[in-house]
Amino acid sequence: MARGVEQLIFLISLLLTLLVLCRGSTIGVCYGRNADDLPTPDKVAQLVQQHKIKYLRIYDSSIQVLKAFANTGVELMIGITNSDLLPFSQFQSNVDTWLKNSVLPYYPAARITYITVGAEVTEGPGNASALVVPAMHNVLMALKKVGLHKKIKVSSTHSLGVLSRSFPPSAGAFNSSHAFFLKPMLEFLAENQSPFMIDIYPYYAYRDSPNNVSLDYALFESSSEVIDPNTGLLYTNMFDAQIDAIYFALMALNFRTIKVMVTETGWPSKGSSKEKAATPDNAQIYNTNLIRHVINNSGTPAKLGEELDVYIFSLFNENRKPGMESERNWGLFYPDQTSVYSLDFSGKGVLDVPANKSLTSFNGTTWCIASNNASQLDLQNALDWACGSGNVDCSAIQPSQPCFEPDTLVSHASYAFNSYYQQNGASDVACSFGGTGVKVNKDPSYDNCMYMITGSNKTAASNTTAIASTSSSAQNEACAWISSFLLMTCVVYFLSFEH
Known part of the structure; x- marks a missing residue:
């Protein structure tokens, strides 16, 4: 009898593990709030649920946002801002207090799954890079004290500028000037099975170098292929090439188990006269193709079938962001909660083009x-x-x-x-x-x-x-079949105990 109970417990644990592994690639959205005209967090939570967005990234640990998303089922990635890196890196007590006051009162009703420690620190002024890893260790220690270190992963986000080379992808290499903090960070990620978080923007590559990068290649629309001369791998879009450049950079340092997560990507819907590619049509095309590409679980040429979690930037246009006109126009929604353009987050439907956009013959006559x-x-x-x-x-x-x-x-x-x-x-x-x-x-x-x-x-x-069936794959079908088999086995075991 005891042996049977042990077998049942083993099967149930195996089933739960398999269900996690079979989740597949996911699409989330970044909820930036650098604006003075945004709806309240409660209304944002309703909007997110209405559009069936299941993963959301916020850049801090706003109590109002955590309260608004409690019991919604939306998984949250919260952040520790760069301005907090100094106190968080110096004293464990600062992190313990933050976790106790700003996170634990709202968890697990607010489904927090990731904490980002700093954001694109190599792009900011000053030398905050040296503070990131000590702060990450302190956050992990705080989570361990309350038994959440396996439920909430700790990482940090980076811009593509963390690489010194990204083309061809096989030559991807980290900038040596960042080695002093990157090496201990990668060791931390590998040890704790946390992802390497990267912000990727093919839009900027096209905008800044249109003679070298085609618009179709940046928008997932290219019918030709770019060949990596070192590996022979074929690339039909810049997104995959940039992801693989990160993977090759990781492999060059012998970090082969770390997965990559895209914490920002997207396309602006409006720009200055120098940003002609920033249009609603292009933003819609990029994000639609991105969603289909990701949920298809096809992976990248160097990581075929590899799951990839991606967050689209951003939920709203943000009128207080500095810089060129495009910086304030990355949103999927206007502050009044109307769509900038239609977007199907399931990736299953035909592209829904707004009637006032300049796409050709959407009435089916061509x-x-x-x-x-x-x-x-x-x-x-x-x-x-x-x-x-x-x-x-x-x-x-x-x-x-x-x-x-x-x-x-x-x-x-x-x-x-x-x-x-x-x-x-x-x-x-x-x-x-x-x-x-x-x-x-x-x-x-x-x-x-x-x-x-x-x-x-x-x-x-x-x-x-x-x-x-765009989002299905052979891997998902196999996972579903095995999960069903294990579930039936558990039921049989349970019924045998009853008799």
């Missing part, structure tokens, strides 16, 4: 097909991309399927191009494919091969399945 003037090589590359990274379901152009005949590259590419085009708002950029795609006004459907129309059910049945 299609995207392959150009007859395109080379066979360019068409094949574009087709491979659409059916791969583009997340298009290309089963309809397989042998014996309704769109296989005529068995030509142009015909197959046309079907795939149009599916991607319609799934991504029928915008001009969604029909580029490196110049191999062209828009037409005549429906290319023929016989039983039905071409998708945005906002319509007129499509091969497999397309609907493709959109709905």
Whole structure:
């Protein structure tokens, strides 16, 4: 009997562990509050729940925010500001008092899962870097005293400037001038199984170097690939390349177990005259493609299938942020809580384009097909991309399927191009494919091969399945199957004890 109880306990613990491991990649949002016109935290909590946002990052430990998000189920990443690093690094008692007064009274009703100690310290004035790791140790010690060190992870966020090289990704290397605090920090992260937190902005790379970085590559829209000459890995977007640069930098220092978490990324919807790419259309395209890319659990070229948690910056436009016009316009929502542009956080739906935006023919009157003037090589590359990274379901152009005949590259590419085009708002950029795609006004459907129309059910049945299953993967299916098996085993054991 005792042995049976031990086996049951083991199975239950294994099941709980597996459920955590099978969570998959997640999308969160940063709740910046550098503004004087934002709604109250209570209203923000309602907005976040309304849009089914399940992960939120705040930059401090505001009592009002923690109270507002208590019992909402939203997981919170809270922060210790750079201005608090000095007292937190010097005296353990300061951290103990902060935890006792500012965190514990609201936990676990407020589901705090991460504490960030400092933010992008290498970018700020002064020498706060040396204070980060001692403060992290003190925070961890405070958590250990109350038994929360395994439930709340401790880390710190960084800008991409922490690297001295990021291209090609395999040459990724940390800036040697930061080694004095990075090495002990990485040792801390590895020992405590905490993630390396990085803020990544392809927007800045494009804005500052448009001659070297294409807009399509920054927006996850490129139909061509950038090859890492050292590894042969192929990159279709800058986001993946920057993530892998971090991983290669970690591996170069022999830190192979530390996972990367993106604590900020996004695209501004408005900018100055020098920031022409800061538009609602581009912001919508970037964040929509980002969400689909992340929840697909495809990982990056160097870390295929690796889970990646990402936080989009930011929940609101923030009117008090200094700098260029774009700095105040990263929000998904205006302060009055209306959307700057539509965004589907599930990543499953067709891109919902606001009616007043300048995207072309969103009413379903245009299609995207392959150009007859395109080379066979360019068409094949574009087709491979659409059916791969583009997340298009290309089963309809397989042998014996309704769109296989005529068995030509142009015909197959046309079907795939149009599916991607319609799934991504029928915008001009969604029909580029490196110049191999062209828009037409005549429906290319023929016989039983039905071409998708945005906002319509007129499509091969497999397309609907493709959109709905974007977030699933073989890994998740395996996890679900094993979890179900273990659950049934636990039930059988339990029933055997009853009899």
